Amino acid sequence: MAVYSELIKNFEKIREYVRDFYIFGFHTRESFDAKSKRTYDNEKRRIESWLSDHVHTSLEGHKKKVSVQVDSGNIFQNPLYQCYRSKTFTDNDIRLHFILMDALEDNAMSVSEIADYVSANYGMIIDVQIIRIKLKEYVKEGLVSEVKSGRNILYTKTGCYTDDIVSRYKGLGDMIKFFSEENPFGVVGSFIMDKLGAKNNIFVRKHAYMVHTLDDEILIDIMGAMEQKKAVLLSCVSRKNDKKHEITAVPMKIHCSVQTGRNYLIMYFTKQKRLMSVRVDSIVKVTPLDVVADYDTYYRYYEDNRRFLWGTSFGKARKYGQKEHIHMEIAVDETKEMYVVKRLEREKRSGTVAKISNGLYSFDIDLFDANEAFPWIKTFIGRIVAFETTNEELQDKFDSDIARLYEIYGGADK
């Protein structure tokens, strides 16, 4: 039987549990029916160990539920970063890490010289091949650089240190603290802060979706493909029904929502000749494919069409490319409610705002999917004088939503 460890080999294994505990926090052991009970117990124990200050357990009947509770406005470091600090390793990995960093401090040596040096100075016999593999790995990670000397390759430590540059550039330390809470990849800033022994105690975030950090590994691969203008094969698990599926397409842009907590990848499907979006948190694996010769043409097509996106939806497949119009009129008391007009202006995206008459303003927009703007439209409830759309279903939905809201809240005190 495998021995329990706090550390894990595969990040993907833990991603779903952390997300569930953080976002929902109401599922019990029995709800995770796709996994074995032992797997659930081990993952729960690990998450409790990593995030102990934020994990809460409570009983629902006889069933225990686990939640990760964080008030993001009052926290200086994203606690979910701890998950990235849990990678498993071998005894030789950690030994070689510190010994190589020590041995190569002021020296440039070949692999065999390093092996001899380690044996003479640290009393350890480590196989030359193991040292060679670790050195190759550290060259990739940027901790070690290689120089050719005649027929030999010599290895030495790279020479750029956090404490040096932070003391040389006033303001850099604070910059790292601020951006360490940024999405995506803020976790890298937190790694640098570990090296400095620094803690952020100045910058906090409002409207912060900390859970996005769990998608950073996926984003690094997607952006790598975008950089090289390559297509990708994505392995996905549907957020709605847990079904696995694969997508082959050309990645165009990451559309991040700073209001709903959902991030999407917009992609071009060459066979169907259309754009589509996929939730980033539904992607479990990214495989880069070939370079796409027409990448720039597809990108221009995306750029030409993005003004018809409210967020990320291209509407129903059979209606692809068709636009739906929304017209809304808003009543505003201009003596004391001009902030509403300001709201319209700053939140209109590609829409237009115009003054119809004193106290009456209009908003117009053409979209691939008018449904996507519907939640925003409803934020003006109490002021909407007219709502018209060419999407008939949405027109009916607006009327029925207002009627249902009135049933819930309206009339005599409810």
Add this chain to the structure above:
Amino acid sequence: MKLFSEIYSTYYSITEKILKRHTVTKAEIADIIRQNGFSESVLFLEPKLTCEDGYGLLKKEDNIYRSILKKEPHIPLTALEKAWLCAVLSDPRSGLFLDTEQKSQLTELLDAKKLYQRNFLTCFDQYSDGDDFHDPQYIQHFRDILSAIHGKKLIKISFQTRKDNRITHYFLPTKIEYSAKNNKFRVYVNRYQKRRIVDSGIINLSQVTLTKLTDITPDSFLAVTDKKKQAKIKILNERNAVNRFMLEFAELEKESVFDEDSGECMVSIKYDEQNENEIIIRLLSFGPVVEVLSPYDFRRKIKERVDRQLALMKK
């Protein structure tokens, strides 16, 4: 470049801290692990550091453990960290911390390709009236406030209110908040009169017109505690509302109970009183699939809007 790598792990980081001490006792090792590790790390890491068949990085002499290294460990920046710094330096907000000349020097020194291009991403629902991070005055105010936080000194701040009044007071800034949705910075401050704290508040950095640093250290400090309110909300099993709501409100402290039979969810959220209007707007965006049950005054504010809407539609 790997993001999930042992070189960034807690165990490596703790081991580095211990090796930096050069000599340590077993009790000190356990203490360092407890302070810096996960809650069970001491069970797993301590034996690996101290036992003969462990990592072999510490040698036991009497009751002392001595590092086998010749020097204190000093780990350089990795390629990933350099690439991240280069990406960050291309963000307009980096100018709040470093001048253009410093940024270009640093970029040259790091000599790395950016981890990502900023134009690979777009925040499509970010408000369009964000702060101007290139404005030299704005940058100066930001830096003065940052300096006052570091030095714990009072700073004289003048700012424009929404009603266009100009206010000037002495403040002790305590923290700086950034909102990606608003693309704005705000400063949490305590207001002082004759070195005595009077009250606390929040100032939008874009409304600051003047900052002047002082050498005054206030007599008393006060931790600002936000006033939290709690609302009880019912989410119906329609339009994927439970998923959407839980994700959108993930940033807030909350407790939830899910009814597996009906698929409905009851959630208690805690929010700052000053953000109440914003929360109302966000809840309204869900329409009838989300119902505020309590508190009464919060529910009443939604009811007023719904009543007003129906009246507008009947006209």
